[in-house]
Amino acid sequence: MDWITPDWPAPLNVKAISTTRSGGFSRAPYDSLNLGDHVGDDPAVVAENRECLAKTMAMPRSPAWLNQIHGTEVVTLPLSCVQVPDADASFTDAQGEVCVVMTADCLPVLFCNEEGTQVAAAHAGWRGLVNGVLEQTLSHFDDSSKVMAWLGPAIGPSAFEVGGEVREQFIAHDEGSGIAFTAHNDRWLADIYLLARRRLAAAGITQVYGGDLCTVSEPTRFFSYRRESVTGRQATCIWISSENR
Structure with missing residues (x-):
């Protein structure tokens, strides 16, 4: 399994x-x-893939999957409902x-504080990024100055x-973000990593x-x-374990 450990x-x-x-399968x-489970794949196979992820990584429970809508809403786990x-x-x-969070080009961002007592995962497509999903996520931490991403x-x-309308939205929030865009014919190439770093x-x-x-x-x-x-979706996960190893 070619999985990535941060x-x-x-x-x-x-x-x-x-x-x-x-x-997977x-x-x-x-x-x-x-x-x-929203891309047209066999639901039973997706469920098997999700079970494989949880078991292989020895997760304490199944991940709390989200219905991602390219917004800025942040939920706190454990959830108060089953929906x-x-x-x-x-x-x-x-x-x-x-x-x-699930992605297939959008940017997944993980957060944790230095004490290892608070963690978060955010899905940052360009819409979520420009509208503040990273800032909204950080607002849940007790002290964002002690958070790494x-x-x-x-x-x-x-x-x-x-x-050009995408570039204009970022520049409207942060004039300096123009450095993350390179002219490409009549459009632009955007560096989503640099845009995220600037917001952070x-x-x-x-x-x-x-x-x-x-x-x-x-x-x-x-x-x-x-x-x-x-196509399918990758997943990026984070949790607090009871084991310090």
């Missing part, structure tokens, strides 16, 4: 993982570890609750082509890791909606 100085009791498309075009919430981030300070696999700066820096986050992968350019490793349209 390279960051998180406390030992904080566990995190980002999956690739390898190691789905058939093409969802092959093989598709974790999205899957419309949200794009989850936060917890409870041991054993698994925060998770890890940027998971997302569309790279040479592949993320956007229109403005929020006082100085410990930021990851941000060096491209889902579009590695078809055998990652699902990519931009590349394939009909």
Whole structure:
């Protein structure tokens, strides 16, 4: 299984993982570890893939899946209802609750505090990013100055082509964000990693890791909606364990 373990100085009791498309049971075009149950894959196979993820990673319970809508809503785990919430981030300070987001080009961002007592996962497509999903997630931490972030696999700066209206929205919030855009014919190439780093820096986050992968350019490793349209979803998860090892 070609899964990614974040390279960051998180406390030992904080566990995190980002999956690739390898190691599951789905058939093409969802092959093989598709974790999205909303993309047209066989629901029974998706359930098997999700069970495989939880068992392989020795998760204390199944991840708290979200119905992601490219917004800024953040839920706190454990959930107070059994219905899957419309949200794009989850936060917890409870041991054993698994925060998770699904992506296939959008940016997954993991957070934890230095004490290892609070963690979160956020789904940051460009809409969520420009509208403040990262800031909304950080607002749940007791002291954001002691929070670190890890940027998971997302569309790279040479592949993320956007229109001028996207650039204008980012610049309207942060004039300096223009450096994250490169002219490309009559459109722009956007660096979503740099845009996220700027938002995090403005929020006082100085410990930021990851941000060096491209889902579009590695078809055998990652699902990519931009590349394939009909495809599966990776998952990026974080939780607080009772074990410090």
